Amino acid sequence: QVQLQESGPGLVKPSETLSLTCTVSGGSVSLSSYYWGWIRQPPGKGLEWIGSIYYNGNTNYNPSLKSRVTISLDTSNNQFSLKLSSVTAADTAVYFCARVVDGYVLIPFDYWGQGTLVTVSS
């Protein structure tokens, strides 16, 4: 069974960089059949796709965040990471990592981490 687990600081100061890691178990981030994404949800609001990373390291980002986002892959530890720079209170949200199946059929976000709340505050 595939499991994803987010980790990282729950509190980040304004203007600093938010850094989160998603550890994947029960499956490999190196397989071409899958890619991996980050999604966030401000408290009481809807979902926003942040970006995705493929097995080969190629990335796609939401243009609304592109200038501040970096997603990277760590195959040796079976993890992928999110960095969001110059954060403000508007970046306060629950951050989720999730898997996309890229096979004969594209299946979005079939497995998710439990989510981690990141609060931006001084």
Place this chain on the structure above:
Amino acid sequence: EIVLTQSPGTLSLSPGETATLSCRASQRISSTYLAWFQQKPGQAPRLLIHAASSRATGIPDRFSGSGSGTDFTLTISRLEPEDFAVYFCHQYGSLPWTFGQGTKLEI
């Protein structure tokens, strides 16, 4: 960017009834790339439907999706108490991927 508008915002029904949730896109979406998620408080979203009408693994057949072009529907038959949650539609055919704002299904 494709904007997804869901209606109604809140739907009040009783167990045993049928729920019909709508998702309208600002541009045509290939049916291959429309999904529905269910989210309960404090939990991650759960994939229900992908490719507009294909149920995800383990999803009961009370959940069905339909539609094409710009108009899509999620139908939940014979509502169970555990079905009361927030539902999001999601398009993944055009970057950036986007989600609807959600429909809250309440008792």
